[in-house]
Amino acid sequence: MSSIKVGLLGLGVVGGGVWKVLNTNAEEIARRAGRCIEVSVAAVRDVDKARRLVGDSLKIVDDPMLVVRDPDIDIVVELIGGDTLARELIMEAIAQGKHVVTANKALLAEHGNEIFQAARDRGVMVTFEAAVAGGIPIVKAIREGLTANRIEWVAGIINGTTNFILTQMLAQGQSFDEALADAQRLGYAEADPTFDIEGIDAAHKLSLLASLAFGIPVQFEKAYTEGITNLAQEDLAHAERLGYRVKLLGITRRRPEGIELRVHPTLVPADSMLASVQGAMNAVLVRGDVVGPTLYYGQGAGDMPTASAVIADLVDVTRLQAADPGHRVPYLAFQHDAMDDTPVLEMADVVSSYYLRLRVQDRPGVLADIARLLADVGISIGSMFQEPYGDNEAEIIFLTHQAREGDIDSALQRIAGLPFVHSGVTRLRVESLL
Ligand code: NDP
Ligand code: HSE
Numbered sequence: 001m002s003s004i005k006v007g008l009l010g011l012g013v014v015g016g017g018v019w020k021v022l023n024t025n026a027e028e029i030a031r032r033a034g035r036c037i038e039v040s041v042a043a044v045r046d047v048d049k050a051r052r053l054v055g056d057s058l059k060i061v062d063d064p065m066l067v068v069r070d071p072d073i074d075i076v077v078e079l080i081g082g083d084t085l086a087r088e089l090i091m092e093a094i095a096q097g098k099h100v101v102t103a104n105k106a107l108l109a110e111h112g113n114e115i116f117q118a119a120r121d122r123g124v125m126v127t128f129e130a131a132v133a134g135g136i137p138i139v140k141a142i143r144e145g146l147t148a149n150r151i152e153w154v155a156g157i158i159n160g161t162t163n164f165i166l167t168q169m170l171a172q173g174q175s176f177d178e179a180l181a182d183a184q185r186l187g188y189a190e191a192d193p194t195f196d197i198e199g200i201d202a203a204h205k206l207s208l209l210a211s212l213a214f215g216i217p218v219q220f221e222k223a224y225t226e227g228i229t230n231l232a233q234e235d236l237a238h239a240e241r242l243g244y245r246v247k248l249l250g251i252t253r254r255r256p257e258g259i260e261l262r263v264h265p266t267l268v269p270a271d272s273m274l275a276s277v278q279g280a281m282n283a284v285l286v287r288g289d290v291v292g293p294t295l296y297y298g299q300g301a302g303d304m305p306t307a308s309a310v311i312a313d314l315v316d317v318t319r320l321q322a323a324d325p326g327h328r329v330p331y332l333a334f335q336h337d338a339m340d341d342t343p344v345l346e347m348a349d350v351v352s353s354y355y356l357r358l359r360v361q362d363r364p365g366v367l368a369d370i371a372r373l374l375a376d377v378g379i380s381i382g383s384m385f386q387e388p389y390g391d392n393e394a395e396i397i398f399l400t401h402q403a404r405e406g407d408i409d410s411a412l413q414r415i416a417g418l419p420f421v422h423s424g425v426t427r428l429r430v431e432s433l434l
Contacts, residue, residue: 017303103130135305149288156284206250215334348406
């Protein structure tokens with residue numbers, strides 16, 4: 001059978017990896033796909049640089065629209081990134097009747113509903129395994145492996161850069177800036193690393209996971225997003241002392257009132273599986289009502305792991321290309337007419353346990369007053385410890401039992417107004433994920 005023809009948009013970290021693996025593992029991949037997968041053309045900005053990478057063996061152009069409109073191309077692989085040019089290119093590829101593979105979570109989080117609708121109307125596939133958790137086949141696991149389940153929640157370390165930074169800060173004593181520079185050098189970080197450190201990249205991925213898990217439209221704009229830039233070293237240390245480790249988690253949970261969709265630094269038990277995920281590794285826990293908890297672990301970023309996921313999609317598209325569109329796997333796991341409109345909950349309605357740290361005057365009655373304000377809104381303290389701070393102040397750390405975030409907010413507002421409270425209240429969420 002003739003080879004299937006691929007047009008690569010981008011030959012950077014991921015595009016370069018895809019090119020390399022399609023060559024080194026060509027035979028094994030063809031045995032799986034049933035046909036050779038051949039890259040016919042690639043588009044980049046700097047043709048000379050690309051030439052140094054791939055030699056003369058590949059046609060290189062500097063206008064990606066030429067690739068998208070090339071009548072010989074069957075599959076367009078978008079590895080440019082961003083949500084303007086990439087969106088135009090993907091929409092044009094779809095209009096041209098081409099299948100699309102992308103690693104671009106930012107684009108799908110912002111415009112996924114529109115892109116999947118256009119692809120459905122045109123009868124082409126759009127696949128995105130590499131967009132979530134790099135080399136881990138989590139999209140396929142949720143979309144195909146767990147279809148018997150009503151999924152209860154998904155929680156994971158889904159940004160390699162921030163996990164790398166937190167690991168380096170805790171284990172190697174590196175500063176935040178040093179660790180971020182290393183993550184950039186290693187090719188983990190986004191073109192704009194703010195997306196990583198402010199939790200935006202994780203929220204992009206989480207909104208895709210929520211759609212796959214619960215059959216809701218992609219709703220990145222409703223995700224609560226808090227990154228790691230305001231985390232203090234002392235909170236990492238206090239968490240350890242309490243038997244926890246701080247990780248940037250994406251959590252989406254189905255509750256009777258709606259769906260939680262949130263990314264934030266989280267204390268997880270130090271002996272839990274997520275706590276042991278180090279460096280740029282990712283891990284995703286999925287709890288289904290039938291299967292119980294399942295864990296997926298692997299490299300979440302970098303050229304080779306991401307190429308692995310892109311090529312898995314290429315093989316899937318190659319295998320299913322001739323299938324009737326109605327018999328292909330739905331883009332977001334659920335049949336289009338079975339998607340539902342369960343609301344995404346406001347953060348005030350999220351339920352979690354909390355870590356609270358504040359500095360107070362060290363005198364009788366202070367603890368009792370704080371405990372009273374928490375109790376007034378039904379919040380119960382699980383544990384606490386106190387450390388002297390200077391001559392007549394103390395730092396108090398509380399762990400609460402589960403509470404509604406809106407109740408914590410109103411208690412903290414009142415606590416911050418007490419005359420003997422000498423600092424803001426640091427608040428981190430705590431999850432046991434059982
Ligand atoms: P890079 O910046 O390394 O590569 C981008 C590529 O796109 C380069 O080859 C660049 O060309 C090309 N490009 C950019 N703009 C244009 C343009 N206007 N016309 C033609 N070519 C263009 O990015 P990555 O490979 O790291 O990321 C690509 C995508 O994969 C992003 O969506 C990212 O979020 C996603 N992703 C990345 C992961 C990673 O570990 N890096 C992991 C998972 C997903 P030139 O080289 O000439 O500048
Ligand atoms: N910047 C991303 C990360 C790349 O650090 O996880 C993988 O999506």
